[in-house]
Structure formats: C-alpha cells, structure tokens
Amino acid sequence: MTSTPKKLLAGAATAALLAAACVDKNPTVTGHRPADTDAGATLQSITVVAAPDDSDDDAADCRRCGETLSTDTARGTLCRKNNPPSVKLLNDLVDCVCYSKCIDSCASYCSGSRIEDSCAPCILSSCVDLYAACQGDVRQ
Amino acid sequence: MSHLRKIAIAFATVTTVLACTAVVSDDAVQCKSDDDCTTRGPDFVDTVCGTNGLCGPKPAPPPECTKNSECGPKGPGMVCSPLQQKCVSTSTEGTLCSVVYGDPLADGTVVFGLLSEIDRLDTLYFRQQQHLNAAKLAFTEYFDKSGATLPGGRKAALVACSERFPRKAAAYLANIGAIAVIGPSDEARQRAVVETLAQGKVPSFSPWMNGNPSAVIPESTNVGWIASFLRPEVVAPLNALVAEQETRIRATRTITSGIRVAVIINTPTTSTFNAFAEYGDLMDQRLVFNGKSAVENQRDAACGGCYQRFGTSQAPKDVVLKTATDIKTFKPDIVIPFADIDWGAQLLPKLEELYAGETVKPIYAQPFLQIEDQGYKFLPVNTDDDIRQRITGIRPVRDNSYEVFQNKYRDAYRPKDAPDKLGPDPNPGAGRAFETALLLLFATHAALVDKPTAGPQDLVLALKKVTDKASPTKVTLNDIPNGVARLNAKESIDLAGLFTSFDFDTKTQSAKAGWATWCVTKQATYVGGDRVFKDGTFGTAAYCQ
Numbered sequence: 001m002t003s004t005p006k007k008l009l010a011g012a013a014t015a016a017l018l019a020a021a022c023v024d025k026n027p028t029v030t031g032h033r034p035a036d037t038d039a040g041a042t043l044q045s046i047t048v049v050a051a052p053d054d055s056d057d058d059a060a061d062c063r064r065c066g067e068t069l070s071t072d073t074a075r076g077t078l079c080r081k082n083n084p085p086s087v088k089l090l091n092d093l094v095d096c097v098c099y100s101k102c103i104d105s106c107a108s109y110c111s112g113s114r115i116e117d118s119c120a121p122c123i124l125s126s127c128v129d130l131y132a133a134c135q136g137d138v139r140q
Numbered sequence: 141m142s143h144l145r146k147i148a149i150a151f152a153t154v155t156t157v158l159a160c161t162a163v164v165s166d167d168a169v170q171c172k173s174d175d176d177c178t179t180r181g182p183d184f185v186d187t188v189c190g191t192n193g194l195c196g197p198k199p200a201p202p203p204e205c206t207k208n209s210e211c212g213p214k215g216p217g218m219v220c221s222p223l224q225q226k227c228v229s230t231s232t233e234g235t236l237c238s239v240v241y242g243d244p245l246a247d248g249t250v251v252f253g254l255l256s257e258i259d260r261l262d263t264l265y266f267r268q269q270q271h272l273n274a275a276k277l278a279f280t281e282y283f284d285k286s287g288a289t290l291p292g293g294r295k296a297a298l299v300a301c302s303e304r305f306p307r308k309a310a311a312y313l314a315n316i317g318a319i320a321v322i323g324p325s326d327e328a329r330q331r332a333v334v335e336t337l338a339q340g341k342v343p344s345f346s347p348w349m350n351g352n353p354s355a356v357i358p359e360s361t362n363v364g365w366i367a368s369f370l371r372p373e374v375v376a377p378l379n380a381l382v383a384e385q386e387t388r389i390r391a392t393r394t395i396t397s398g399i400r401v402a403v404i405i406n407t408p409t410t411s412t413f414n415a416f417a418e419y420g421d422l423m424d425q426r427l428v429f430n431g432k433s434a435v436e437n438q439r440d441a442a443c444g445g446c447y448q449r450f451g452t453s454q455a456p457k458d459v460v461l462k463t464a465t466d467i468k469t470f471k472p473d474i475v476i477p478f479a480d481i482d483w484g485a486q487l488l489p490k491l492e493e494l495y496a497g498e499t500v501k502p503i504y505a506q507p508f509l510q511i512e513d514q515g516y517k518f519l520p521v522n523t524d525d526d527i528r529q530r531i532t533g534i535r536p537v538r539d540n541s542y543e544v545f546q547n548k549y550r551d552a553y554r555p556k557d558a559p560d561k562l563g564p565d566p567n568p569g570a571g572r573a574f575e576t577a578l579l580l581l582f583a584t585h586a587a588l589v590d591k592p593t594a595g596p597q598d599l600v601l602a603l604k605k606v607t608d609k610a611s612p613t614k615v616t617l618n619d620i621p622n623g624v625a626r627l628n629a630k631e632s633i634d635l636a637g638l639f640t641s642f643d644f645d646t647k648t649q650s651a652k653a654g655w656a657t658w659c660v661t662k663q664a665t666y667v668g669g670d671r672v673f674k675d676g677t678f679g680t681a682a683y684c685q
Contacts, residue, residue, distance in 0.1 A: 045200075045223075045225045048223070048311045048315050048336060048337070050310070050312075053305040056304065056305070059410065071482070071485050072486070073454065073455075075409075075453060075480075076408075076409070077412060087262070088261060091261075094265075098266070098564055099269075099563070100558075101555070103561065111567065113481060113485050113513075114484075114485050
C-alpha cells in the first residue's frame, strides 16, 4: 500500500470517529421533540406552587398596644400571638379614631404626625373603651 | 482515481454513515407501545408512541373548562382558571384573601389581585387598609362611574390578600387566574411574591417601594415591576438642589473651608427591613457639594469633616434630644432627611427648638418620597419668613390629580355612622394604589382589544399602548371614558397617574419620575412644580420666600 492510500484510510477512519464524536453522547436522544419545549413540558396547564413562607412568630421585641399610643416611644412590630392580639387592639382603636369618630379632630395624629389638641377629647368621648383596652395592654 | 483511493473513500463514507446511524438513528420505528417510549430514558418521560412508530410528546388533554359556568357543578365558588385550564376553588379559607370588588365567578370576569397589609392582624393595617380602599375606588371609577366595560362586555373582580404569607397568597392569586397583582407593599416580601408569580408569568406591580429586590432573578423579567421610581434616581435632582443652596449659602454666610451637610437616615431599632438604608449609601457615595463627594468631604480635615450621616427613628424624648444635639454640634448648613414620619413629629421640632436662639440655622432639603412629611406645617410658617426660606425639597412632578383623588376618596369612604361627613384624607400610598389599579385596568382593556384571550403577559405588552408618550390622547383619572374610547378605536393613550407619568423603563422595570422643587407657603401647603429637573439642573435658581 502506498503512503497516499494509507493516509486516505487513516483520514476516513478519523472522519468516522469525528462523525461519532460530534453527535450527542446519549444515543437514546434521537430528536423528535419540538425545538421549543422540553420533553414532558407539553401540558399547557400550570399550577403555581408556593414554597414555604417565613415563620409568622412574634419577634422577641414585639410591641404591646399600650406602648404605641405615644409618638415618643420606639416604633416596632406589634405582637400578634398574644391574647387579645396587641395589633388587633390598636387597629380597632385606629378604625374608631381615624376612620370613624375622630376623622377631623385627629387628622394630624392619624397621619402619623403630632397629636393635635382636639384629638384627645374626641378619643376620650367617642372611643374610650377601645382606648382603655389598648392602654391596658402592656408587657407584665 | 486509483482503486485504492476509491476503496478508501467508499470505506470512509460507509463508516461515517454507520457511525451516524448508530448514534443518532432516526429509527424507522422507535416504539410499538407507550412503554417502549418511557423505557428509552429520562428524556422520554411523558412521551407516547405515535401512529408513525415514533415517540412524541404526550398531547395536552382537552381543557377541563373554558368558562366559569362550566365549573358550577363542581361545587360552590369554583372558577375556570385560565392558568390551570381546570376548575379551581376560589375559597379564601386560610388564605387571608377576600373578594373586594366584582364577581370572580361570573363568566368572562378578569381577576386582579392586590397584596398589602390589609388584615386586622397586620402591623401596618392602620395605614395600608387605604391601599385596598383606593384600589377599589379605581375599579368603581372605571366601571361604575364611567360606565366602562372591558372588550366583549367582560367585567373585572379584585381579590385582595394580606401579604403576611406572601408566597401562599401569590400562589392563590395566580392559580385562580389573576391577570396581574398590585403589590406587595413590603420590599422584604417582593422577591418571594415575584418568584411565586413568575411560575405563571403573572406580573406584580408594586407602587409602594423604590427598590426591586427581585431584579436579581432572571425569572422576574416582565414579572417584577415597580410602578414608581428607583432610589438612585433621587440623587441627581437632589444634587442640583444642594448646588443651588450651596451657592446661596456661600453668598450669605461666612464659609471658610466648605459648607457642611448632615444626612439623616431612618434607622429603626427593630430588625425589620429598612427601606431608607440604601439612601444612606447613595448619599455617602454620590451626594456632591464643595466640589467633591460626601465621603471625600467627610475625610477632609481642612473643613473639619464637612459631611456626617445621622440615624433616627421614633424614640423616647431623651434619645431624640441627644440626636438633635449631636446634629446641632456638627453645625450643618444643610440637613437632608431621609426619614419616616417621626422626622416631622420628633426630630425636626426638637432641632428647631435647639436652634431657637441661634442666628445661623440649617436649611432643610427634603426629598418627598412616599410620604409627605406633615412636620414642616407645624412650624410657625405662617408668621416666620426665615423658616419658610429654610425649607425646600424635591418631589416627583405631578399635577392636581392627587388632590382630585383625595376628594373622591373622602366622598367614597364616609364614616358609616355619620354619612353626612366626609371620610378621612387618604395617604399617598392610597394614591399610588389608585393610580396603579387604573394603569392595570387600562392595560388589560388594551390587551383585550387586540386579543380576546389576552393573558398576563399580554397585559405587560399593552403597557406601551397605554403609556405612549407620543400619543395625543392624555388621560387622567377624570378622562376614563375618553381613554376607553381611544383604546376601543385601537389607538394608544398616554395615561398619567397621580404621582407618576408611568414613564416605564423596560430594562429596570420601573417608572422613572420627573422631579420638581417645592416650598411651603404661609398657609402651610406645599407648592411647587414650576421648576422641573432637566439636563442636570432646575434652571435658574429660585429660593423659597
């Protein structure tokens, strides 16, 4: 055999190997799937799954309702797991003062600013029970 | 060609064909049964044997339903979920959700979601219940007051959830077929919401935050939207304002080595997410005065450290006094507060009290972000010219739409036991809920005009059509019928919100703001808007009088 045919045979063998090498390693993948979908991803129905949410436990430094009435105390997250929940006591009071009985008298206080002179009398006359419940909710 | 060469070529050809056949064979027959397919390997999961003997994808089953009424026999409260294509329960039991507008069970109803702290056990219920009320008001204005219907006579429903369990609530809203969600309100919960909604490509539009934590995840593309500006946008207009004030200070005060600036950053004592913290970093690095950055000023011994950052939060009086004393000791020419409502309620009045006997007092350069601080109004602005001249700031450009909205809100939410009285003033967060709800209604309308089966991502595509700055049709909350008519005519509109023009940047998925300066009047109102930030400046300097 001359050197040229040897080279040709060697080249042919190399080409064959390259052909084998250039295709997918997994011989079971023969390609009949649509290009834009994954196998098994053909169902159009989607169910959104929720990963677990963070714990709803109260923080150790959660605030009681009575600690929030003054704007001169540190702000914090209200306790939710005590009974009655501090956050509910405050929200019930806010509903009465800011959204029902003292809308005009307590406009500043309800916007988070300073308490105006007209506010306290309105609270004491119209939302006193809710105020007392909140005021009485303090850490023992 | 020699014989050997012919043999070699033939060998090469045959070998190649054999090799390819062995490896990537398009078998003439892959299977005779579905089992033959599934045994071919993990890539053939959920494939079936076709009549041509090849394994192919399992065909989608026919949808269980196409409209809500088909789900009636399945039980009460069942709707046909466009996402799941089957009947699902809208039962809100255990979800902290409720239907607050419309009937999601009616055929063709487009469902919208809202996530905020709206449950009575949520800490911010006192403030954020207004988010819900304001979104409801937008639906009422759109459908009931303006008489609009969505294309095809379809109606809308709003389902609102507490965001206390953000993933659970977001999954519930997506699975019942919400086309979009307003919220959440807490930046610490936004990524959880977007990660969940992204499974169904349901977009979330948060109007109450200025950061986008979900932006780091690729799945948030076209899902995690901020219907407001992002924090870094504040820097350039604030620098322009500070530059104006620096010129004024240098002209009126004795400045030997440089003006002095104090930045006040809200710093809560509890371990909650602090939306103001990023502003501190932005100011350190990018606030410019005396011709250099804030940190360079801080390190500049020649001016005695001309920059300092202070922390604040609602606190007992002695703590407030110490903070105010520390600030006064620093001798700032300009104070820039990035603070919550306690700034105006506590620290600002204490500072003014300490400065009462001084001749040189600080100028307050206040960026109004989400909450307009009420504190300045309680200073003697009606009688003291000096105070008014020392209070200024920047805020997103707006017209009087917010005030129009305030009137509508007060009229709509009168006290139940005193309907002759107006309801409370809405907070700016309520305004943002209102404008975002309107945006989503218009975008849904535009999407349905083009495509009766429009889904969540069609709404996203329609954003361009309802916020088209080139459109001659400018729409505000008072022009709902006109906006609907233009969309029905397949035209675009340019919807303006109360605080934003919805100039969406699709790259950051946020609505860039325009900025203007403001002053406080003798009547204790905030006025401004004439001097708009453009090309790095507010134009000719003008100071508050």
